[in-house]
Amino acid sequence: MDPAVKDHLIDRLTDLFGPGWGWNLEEVHYDVSSPTTAGLFRVRFDGQRDPVFVKVLSSYHQWPMLDLLTDEFRELATSTDLWRYEADVYLDGLAYSLPSGLRLPKLHSVEMLDDDHLVMFLEDVQPAADDWDHERYGRAAELLGKLSARLTRNDALLAAAIRTPGKLTRLMHAGFVERFAIRPLLDESVWDHPLLAGSGLRQELAGLVSGLPALLDDLAQRPQLMSHGDACPQNLLIPADDPDGFVAIDWTLSGLVAAGDDLGQLLIGRAHSGQLGVEELAELRELVVERYHAGLVSEGRANVGVDDVRAGLDGSLVLRNAFLSVPLGILAEPVTDESAAFMSQRLELTRYLVELGAVSLSG
Structure with a gap:
C-alpha cells in the first residue's frame, strides 16, 4: 500500500x-x-x-x-464507480x-x-473449522442456486451490474484471461522449463483456444441468472456462531451469467490451493450441479434444466481457469521437490480442464 x-x-x-x-x-x-x-x-x-x-x-x-x-x-473501469x-x-x-x-x-x-x-x-468473522466435506459443498451449491434465483427475481444487484446476456463473461475473459494468461502461457519458450517440458499441454491448450468463441456463444444462449461473481470457498466464510451457514465476502463485478457459473469458482478455489485433487473435484462436479439445481427449483426456477447448470459450471471452469491454473510465477524460482509437486498437481488440474473444455465443445 x-x-x-x-x-x-x-x-x-x-x-x-x-x-x-x-x-x-x-x-x-x-x-x-x-x-x-x-x-x-x-x-x-x-x-x-x-x-x-x-x-x-x-x-x-x-x-x-x-x-x-x-x-x-x-x-468501464475508469468512467464509473466500479x-x-x-x-x-x-x-x-x-x-x-x-x-x-x-x-x-x-x-x-x-x-x-x-x-x-x-x-x-x-x-471480523470468527471462523469455524475449515471442513469442506461433500455435504458442505452441496449446501453451498444449493444456497448459491437460491441466491441466483432471488437476485434475478428481485433484480437486486447494483446498477453497475451487467445485464446483457453473455456480455460479462466475454468482458472478463477478454479483459483478463486473454490479456494476462493466454499469451504468456502459449509462449513456446515457457514450455522448455524443466517443470513443464514433456507435458504436451501447450498443444492441448492452443487447440482449446480456437474453440473459445463457440463456448462463449453457447453460454450466452443458456438461461441467464445473476450471481455472486467469485463464490470460491475462500469467499464463503464459515462462521463459528453458525457452522452450517456462510458469510459471503469479496463481491466482485457481476450481473447476468449462465446459470451455474458460480459453481466453477466454488470448485476451483480449493483445487488451486492444493486442498482438492482432480479426482475429488470430478466427484463433486455432479453433486454441486444437482444441489444448485435443487436450490433453483425451490425458488421457482424449475425452467432452468440440470444440463444448463452443468454447461454453466463447465464453461466457467474452462473460461476462467483452464489458462490460469499453470502457476507460471514459480518458473523463476529454483526447482525444488515442493515446487515440482505443486506444478505436477496444477498440470493435472489443467489437463482435466482442457479435457472438460473439449467435451463441452463437442456436445
Whole structure:
C-alpha cells in the first residue's frame, strides 16, 4: 500500500478509536487477486471489544496494469464507480435476496480516504473449522442456486451490474484471461522449463483456444441468472456462531451469467490451493450441479434444466481457469521437490480442464 494512503488510514483510525492507545493495527497478508484491493488489516483492541476487519479499496486509476486492459474494460473501469462495487453491495445489503444460511458480513462503516481510496470497517468473522466435506459443498451449491434465483427475481444487484446476456463473461475473459494468461502461457519458450517440458499441454491448450468463441456463444444462449461473481470457498466464510451457514465476502463485478457459473469458482478455489485433487473435484462436479439445481427449483426456477447448470459450471471452469491454473510465477524460482509437486498437481488440474473444455465443445 502507498505509505501516504496508509497514513490516511491511521489518521482515520485515530479519529475513530483515539490516538494510538487501546488499539493496534495488524496487516493481513494476502495473495493479490483483485486490482482494487489496496490492503487488508485487522484492528485489535485492549479489553473485551471485538476486533474489526479493515479493507481498503482503490480505484482502477491506481492499478499499474490499467493500460493493459481492453479498451472496453478500461472505459468501464475508469468512467464509473466500479472500483467500489464491493462496498456498495455491503451498503445496499441485498435485502430479501439472501437465502437463510447465507449472509453478508456486518458493515460498521465506509469511509473515504481520498478521491481514489475508501476503507470498509467490517465484522471480523470468527471462523469455524475449515471442513469442506461433500455435504458442505452441496449446501453451498444449493444456497448459491437460491441466491441466483432471488437476485434475478428481485433484480437486486447494483446498477453497475451487467445485464446483457453473455456480455460479462466475454468482458472478463477478454479483459483478463486473454490479456494476462493466454499469451504468456502459449509462449513456446515457457514450455522448455524443466517443470513443464514433456507435458504436451501447450498443444492441448492452443487447440482449446480456437474453440473459445463457440463456448462463449453457447453460454450466452443458456438461461441467464445473476450471481455472486467469485463464490470460491475462500469467499464463503464459515462462521463459528453458525457452522452450517456462510458469510459471503469479496463481491466482485457481476450481473447476468449462465446459470451455474458460480459453481466453477466454488470448485476451483480449493483445487488451486492444493486442498482438492482432480479426482475429488470430478466427484463433486455432479453433486454441486444437482444441489444448485435443487436450490433453483425451490425458488421457482424449475425452467432452468440440470444440463444448463452443468454447461454453466463447465464453461466457467474452462473460461476462467483452464489458462490460469499453470502457476507460471514459480518458473523463476529454483526447482525444488515442493515446487515440482505443486506444478505436477496444477498440470493435472489443467489437463482435466482442457479435457472438460473439449467435451463441452463437442456436445
